[in-house]
Amino acid sequence: MRVLNLLKIASKAIILNKTRTLLTMLGIIIGVASVVAMLAIGEGSKESIRTSISSMGSNMITIKPGADDRGPARGSGGDVQTLTMQDYEAIKKQATLLNYITPVVNGSGQVINGSSNWPSTIYGVNSDYLKIKSVDLQSGSMFTDDEVKYASKVAILGQTVVENIFGDGAEPVGQMIRFNNIPFKVIGVLEEKGENTFGQDQDDVVISPYTTVQKRILAIDYLNQVMASSISEDDAANAVIQVNDIMRTQHKLSDNDEDDFNVSSMEELISNFSSTSEMLTLLLVAVASISLLIGGIGIMNIMYVSVKERTKEIGLRMAVGAKGADILMQFLIEAILISITGGVLGVLLGLGATVFIEKFLNWPTSVAMYSIVISFIVCAVTGIFFGWYPARKASALDPITALRYE
Template sequence: MFRESLSIAFSALVANKLRSILTMLGIIIGVAAVIAMISIGMGVRDKVQNSIAGLGSNLIMVTPGAASSGGARQAAGSNTKLTNKDAQAIAREVAGVSQVAPSVSRQFQIVHGNQNWMTSVQGTTPEYLEVRNQNLQSGANITNQDVETRNRVAIIGSTVAENLFGEISPIGQTIRINNAPFRVVGVLESKGQSAGGSDQDDIVIVPLTTAQERLIMGISHIQMISVQAASAEVIDQVQNDITTLLRARHRLAANDDNDFTVRNLVSVMNTAAEATGTITLLLGNIAGISLLVGGIGIMNIMLVSVTERTREIGIRKALGAKYHNILMQFLIEAVVIGVAGGLIGIALGVGASYAISAVAGWNTVISWLAIVAAFAFSVFIGLFFGIYPARKAALLDPIEALRYE
């Protein structure tokens, strides 16, 4: 009987091709939308996480100034509280620290020949590249001797290299930063855009002391200390130890607020993952509404089918068909619509995800869990919304059904 019911279901769908396609359209669009929306949401999540991870593994950032509280502004002069000696103390006294890189930065116009480019100049130490997951494409890193002697040497990002030098190798060339000559000793590998859309390759790196004393007019403070913890397991402890050390070095009383801020990228990444996960769930739920609409369409068309085939049902009952035979026949028809619509929707959703990635340049991630869940839901929708019409058909009085015109 199951095979016969399945054959009758397919025959009924084929006999009304346009109606069947229109009925499945809600399921097709719903499944495709769920898969496409979740793939976009997961793509955004992966891009944000990769971008944050690209800033540095197990990274802790120490910046001057207390975090704002209740809209209160930072105290005057609080942005000058961190010094290179603080960075050296962290490297020397805090257990679990792998590398420490103090830095200052400012926008400068970079000139080479008749080409010029406005970019961020980062004054730092040789550890910066390792702490911030930066690799050299060519040339060499700055050295501790460059920092000690305030050498005018520079490492440039690929965006700066392309705009100033084009196809020419920048290594050994001279650029002018704030009218001071600097020799290019290295070019960084491209890292692309960050999650915020900024160009991570638009940067120039020079020795910390050179930036402090020759570019930014004799400052002694630093604007950030980038700390790399030895592992993710000790990052919270390292963050607490840094806070304790800096409070002691800055002679802060127990009731005084910190005049610095310590953040770690693990917490930032977790917050970003939570936010993008919520967005993905919201997109999936919005797309899932169309599946419910498709289910209502299935119920509607099955009720029409029951009405059209009332005499057929009466004849089948008169010939001995039981309640469960009629119920099974119409349930199978509803499930077939759900299965067919789900399969077509999967193909359309996966294709749409690849098309969005290729045309719009968005990062998309196909989730097999989303595909299975969307397909299972489409089958459930077909079954759920087919129960009432199937039960109505199975409960028809055969005598009244045979009289139906």
């Protein structure tokens, strides 16, 4: 028999048993829909993580004092005092793969304007900070090198701070505020950035010259961290190695000594979060694949029933010249058709679920073409694997015995 004739016969058999076929497909439909939706959530999460972390400065490299700690804590370096201005100067002078670099000191306190006050964090930096963090000014200007040199009491505010101490739509540039009762002149307002991956409000911030924060707010001479940006994203990994070597030399560490600092890049952070997201996605896909297994077993069972019910038909076909291979192909094609039809319906259901998840649950999703291709391949393999044995049983029937079957 030709393949086309076999397809027609298999299609008729499926159409004649619509309800049973649909119930057989159910496991495949649910399994494929779950796999498509889970992979879409996984891909969407990875893209969201990359976008969110990149918004904090895609080429950013961070040098912190103390043991390796790459968590999302907002405080940078705490009271560990192993990072100094000498370290910053050495990195600035010797690191050839860095574009911008700034010392960073930070502390918490109350921002006050008249009777309004708001708890926030002040960051002491230099004029490279905005370039490193990929932040623009909405209004005003960045402080100058002279203002850094002379520890001028000037500040740039994030949108959250502006809204809470000045009100919506206010223009605070040129006005005076106090941070922990120390007066500052507002010289700029940052553009709104929203929350980062860790749920931290990037607009709840006050920026001032690091010399001002060191001397007038914190009364310290060490740094909480150093921020820098590599020339390009491709240079980030080598820049981390270069900075690490400079720091080890600065701190006079021998080969056997552990680092008393840590250097990390945004690319590392993206990679770590993506790996975690991938593992979670694989776990969810594995759970969803159980439905495919159940669907495959359903196909095998229904094909067994079909072989039993159509034993006389099989005997008749063999009696008029059909070979065992033709019977095997007929039932195998039937199993594959059931599986692939279930796969098509599953993909459509999965795409619908993805739209629902993104629209109503506000979860980021991204449907990758490979997930659909993989789904169809898995469906075809499922049909062949679980349909083979019933089809083999059908092809091995004795024509005379089959014709006598009641």
